[in-house]
Amino acid sequence: METQIDTLKSLAKSELFEILNYWSFETIDNKNGGFIGEIDYKNYKNFDAPKGSVLHARILWSFSAAYEITNNEKHKSLAKRAFDYIVSNFYDSQFGGIFWSINADGSPRETKNQIYAIAFTIYGLTEYYKISKDKKALDLAIDLYKKIELHSYDNLKEGYFEAFTRDWQPIEDLRLSEKDANEKKTMNTHLHIAEAYANLYSVWENVDLKFKIAKILHVIDVYFIDKKTWHLKLFFDENWIEKPDVISYGHDIEAAWLLQWCAEVIEDNDLIEKYKKYAVEIAKVTKVGIDIDGGLWYEFDPKENKLIAEKHWWPQSELLIGMVNAYQLTQEQEFLEIAEKNFEFIEKYILDKENGEWIWGINQDYSPIKKDKAGFWKCPYHNSRACIELIKRL
Template sequence: MKKLTDEIQQHLEQKILPFWMKLKDEQHGGFYGEVDYNLEIEKQADKGGIATARFLWTFSAAFRVTRNEEYLEHAHHLYDFLRNKLYDHENQGIYWLVDFQGQPKDTRKHVYAQSFAVYALSEYYRVTKSEEALALANEIYLLIEEKGYDKENRAYCEEFDQWWKPVSNEMLSENGVVAEITMNTHIHVLEAYTNLYKANPTDGLKQRLIDLLEVHYEKIYNKDTKFLGVFFDKQWNSLVDMKSFGHDIEASWLMDETIKVIGLKDERFDQMVLDIAYNIAGCAMQEDGSLINEQVDDHYDKTRIWWVQAEAMVGYLNAFEHTQDPRFKQLIENLWIYIKKHIVDKRENGEWYWSIEPAGNPTERAIGETWKTSYHNSRFCLEFIERVKNQ
């Protein structure tokens, strides 16, 4: 595993991070909002709240793990843009979208976006000890709890307007349903709160994390099928028969990270983490080493999406650490071969394709945009470096 991790670190430092560093916007702040399929930078593309937070997390974490000062400089640059342009100082919270100059464009507030701001700001604090950044992370955390949490249903709400009035969840719904509760938001609130706990552990935050794990176990996880539900109504009834393989394997290791960080001893949660990993390994991995996207009713979407492969790498590494089952080691090795052969964009100055179509050709979609940033594949690399190299 050490040799594979050396290769992964080289890939991070020579391929992934240099691609994104070229997007630094010295004039207007933040990173340019789009790199099209032909690798042309669209300097007047809009800049997303989630994207900026993910970039900030990436370069903060990359500095923490590698100590490369160049990454820290980019983190400072991104922090300034998030704080000064994406944060609504009057009404609180992170905007969904600003234009290329940093002017508010889509002022909706989504709990999902707020959680990524908490995730990024807490990581930035971990490497800078900036009390301003920690204060902002805590402010958004308390805002989510005040505005975005439904205590009666033990559920995080989804979408609000600029003034925190609830609106229909257009941004995180799909498949013909508008969901009042999503698994996606809940796993990323968990992820964000866990990182905030690493930065600033408090008893109140620990209790929220325990409650969130309980909600995942009781409301989202199906103990019979070993899958997570995806879209729910306000009463936690599932709205569509959907299995999101990438989200499941991602959730397995994110939940385990929370368990480890807060030092929780609960066999139910430990078993859930491993059952999910074994389930996805058994039902959605392909002979070519890849992980397909999802299943809706009886239809399988066999697109190989970039982030799904990255999260599977970490999910199986996490499962291997717990079980030492050689099956997981083999899955990792096969996945990495697939990623290198198909997902990595071998064009000069390329990064990773958005996805590979079932027929085997790359999807002609932007290489960088509001939903495709440095976060998933950089994090997979950093997790391997920390777990394998730095042990």
């Protein structure tokens, strides 16, 4: 058994350096500043592509979190590059939000306040504060937290609304992406608000913030976790009426370990025990989404009884952490074996051995999905975090 753990840990360590290497050398935008907005599956760099706030916030988080393991000054300087670029280009000094996207030259493009993007900015800023002690990063994170509470929190029915215009007015299109339902409250945004707030609390132990984190965990418990199936419910209207959708295996297993971590950060024993139990139950049901090759399928549509037969890069990353976490909670060997087999799947099908980094994913016939290597959604956050978590946990 010890060799299994050693193997996984050493794989995670070497892969972390590979990921950081790619993002250090391939994604710097020396033409416009910050990081390149889009690199395609063939590694073609589009310096004229728009840049996403989520991409830059996740790069900020990844290099900041990795620096605590690597102690590589280059990683710290890249975190600073991301921080400086976010402050000067994505932060809306007029209305106090974060632009969803900007043009290649740094001018605002989509100026809506998507709470998901603001949450990721808080997550990145607080991680950067840990390694830099730059008060500007912490102050901005606190300011953004207050903006979410002021504008997004539903004082009547609890939970958080999805999106607003630049000046914080209601907006018609609330969606994160085209595939999402246009609903006012989503699991994805609540999960990442919890994550961001917990990271903020780890550097700023504010009583109100702690109360807010506990409240989000309560809301997620009541509305988003289906205790019959142990899958997550994804979309609701403002009155908590569900809009049934797919089963998202990646979000299930990500929530399993991440919500437990949030409870642990605020040291709420009741919530810790509850979410430890949930973490194991969700890990168990996630097994139905794992193929015989060790890869985790993307989604399942219960209404159509149809598998969305793709294996994307990010659910694999979350499966690794979720299964190692379940192993730590139960000491059941099976969970560790799932993680080990999933790493083998990643190495065989997801790593781009020619150009570096991970490809978007594969189709059912193992052909590559020809989408971004870097872009609005393709960032180093899921896979670097999986490696960092495995290194710490094992």
